[in-house]
Amino acid sequence: xxxxxxxxxxxxxxxxxxxxxxxxxxxxTLNDRGVISVIQPAALNQRLVASAVSLSATDDSDSSAExxxxxxxxxxxxxxxxxxxxxxxxxxxxxxxxxxxxxxPEFPVYVTFSSPYWRVKVGDFKTRGEAEAALGEIKYAFxxxxxxxxxxxxxxxxR
Numbered sequence: 001x002x003x004x005x006x007x008x009x010x011x012x013x014x015x016x017x018x019x020x021x022x023x024x025x026x027x028x029t030l031n032d033r034g035v036i037s038v039i040q041p042a043a044l045n046q047r048l049v050a051s052a053v054s055l056s057a058t059d060d061s062d063s064s065a066e067x068x069x070x071x072x073x074x075x076x077x078x079x080x081x082x083x084x085x086x087x088x089x090x091x092x093x094x095x096x097x098x099x100x101x102x103x104x105p106e107f108p109v110y111v112t113f114s115s116p117y118w119r120v121k122v123g124d125f126k127t128r129g130e131a132e133a134a135l136g137e138i139k140y141a142f143x144x145x146x147x148x149x150x151x152x153x154x155x156x157x158x159r
Contacts, residue, residue, distance in 0.1 A: 075156035076131035077110070078138060080145055081120035089118040096120045096145075103141050107134065108157070124156035 081096040083089040090113070097109045097120050107123045122138065125131040131151045139146050 071158040072155050073126075073158055075154065076125040076128055076151055077121040077123050077154045077156065078125075078131055078135045079119060079121050079150050079152045080138060080142075080148065081118070082148060083118055084116040086116070093118040093120050099142070100138070104134075104138070121152065121154065124158070126156070 080100060081093055083092060085092075093111050097111050100107070100109050100120070100122055104122070110121045112119050112121070123131065123134050125134065128151065135149055135151060139149055
């Protein structure tokens with residue numbers, strides 16, 4: 001049998017693996033020391049704490065309920081304003097928010113900026129039917145906004 005250079009390379013590559021198989025494993029090394037240090041960013045620690053608090057919010061204790069973050073789920077909102085004019089969009093969005101809030105205090109109103117658009121959205125509706133009913137009320141109260149009104153899927157806060 002002739003030994004080629006490929007056989008020698010394979011033999012040389014597997015020799016270190018065989019010699020390490022007899023030594024201690026990573027688990028043995030960790031168990032001998034008895035201490036494991038985890039280094040993590042502060043933001044990750046805050047998320048872990050918030051997650052633990054929201055899981056314990058199902059308890060009846062008042063302290064855990066105060067620390068829980070609002071629950072968010074998929075739903076619908078009525079978009080009443082959408083503009084990207086650099087000079088006027090932010091001011092117009094705030095004005096639109098005030099108009100809607102004064103006429104419909106029962107609906108939460110959200111102003112968002114996602115470059116380059118300023119948007120105003122109304123409500124936290126679980127179903128499209130609820131959003132359509134609100135759209136009809138807003139259209140009746142503000143007929144000049146009728147062209148820009150539309151229902152959008154969004155992440156909503158649970159009531």
